[in-house]
Amino acid sequence: MTDVVGIPGTVCSPAVFDPVAALVPGVRAVSWMTAPGPWTVPAVAERVARELTAPVVLVGHSTGGAIATTLAAAHPDLVVGLVLVDTGAHMRRHGDVDAIIDRFAAQWGREALSAVLDRSFATPPPADVHADLLAYAEAVPSAAGVEVLRSQRDLDLTDVLPTIACPAAVVHGVHDRARSAAEAEELAALLPDAELFWAECGHTPVFEAPGVVAAAIRSVLDRAS
Structure with missing residues (x-):
C-alpha cells in the first residue's frame, strides 16, 4: 500500500x-510548523523528504502545496503522485499576504491566528474543533509563520510545475476567500498530468469536503499504479 x-x-x-x-487508508499528516526551523519552503520540503522511507503520494494544502511541489520536483524518486489543494503556482494574486505577514510579525497571538483560521472555512467548524485548531496554531512559533509566508511570497513555481511528471490532481474549494478558481486552473494547466476537482467549500477541502479530496487521491493512486 502506498502511503499518503x-x-x-x-x-x-x-x-x-x-x-x-x-x-x-494510509493517510498521515505532518506537523512541520512545530518542528525546528528553518521554515523556508525549500527547507521544510527537505525535512519532510528526509522522513520518507518509501515513495508516497503527497497532498499539500495551501502553503503545504508549495512545500509538496518543491519536494516532488527535487525528489521525484520519493513522490509517485501529487495532490495540490487550494494553493497556487505563486502568490501574485494572493493580495493580502503582505498584510498577513506584517500582522504575524507585529501581533502574533489569538486574534491574528483566529482571523486566518476563520477565513479558511466557508462554514465555521464545530466549536470544539475550532478550539483545537486554534490551540495548535498558538503553539506554533511566530518566527515559523512569518518565515514560511515570506518564503512562499517570494517563490514562483511556474517553471517548476511542468517538470513534475508524476500523476497529479488539483482540488479547489469554490468558496475560497484566499485563492481563486483561476489559480487552480493555472496550476492544473502547468502540471503535465493533472486532473482538476472542484469542491463546494472554502479554503480547506481536506476538512470541509474530504470526499472530493479522497476522490482526487484515488485518481492519482490509480494512475500511478
Whole structure:
C-alpha cells in the first residue's frame, strides 16, 4: 500500500486531514510548523523528504502545496503522485499576504491566528474543533509563520510545475476567500498530468469536503499504479 502524506497550510493543524484519513487508508499528516526551523519552503520540503522511507503520494494544502511541489520536483524518486489543494503556482494574486505577514510579525497571538483560521472555512467548524485548531496554531512559533509566508511570497513555481511528471490532481474549494478558481486552473494547466476537482467549500477541502479530496487521491493512486 502506498502511503499518503498530508502537508498542512500555514498555522494549520495536521488534524484537518483527519476526515480524509477516515476515507483513504494510509493517510498521515505532518506537523512541520512545530518542528525546528528553518521554515523556508525549500527547507521544510527537505525535512519532510528526509522522513520518507518509501515513495508516497503527497497532498499539500495551501502553503503545504508549495512545500509538496518543491519536494516532488527535487525528489521525484520519493513522490509517485501529487495532490495540490487550494494553493497556487505563486502568490501574485494572493493580495493580502503582505498584510498577513506584517500582522504575524507585529501581533502574533489569538486574534491574528483566529482571523486566518476563520477565513479558511466557508462554514465555521464545530466549536470544539475550532478550539483545537486554534490551540495548535498558538503553539506554533511566530518566527515559523512569518518565515514560511515570506518564503512562499517570494517563490514562483511556474517553471517548476511542468517538470513534475508524476500523476497529479488539483482540488479547489469554490468558496475560497484566499485563492481563486483561476489559480487552480493555472496550476492544473502547468502540471503535465493533472486532473482538476472542484469542491463546494472554502479554503480547506481536506476538512470541509474530504470526499472530493479522497476522490482526487484515488485518481492519482490509480494512475500511478
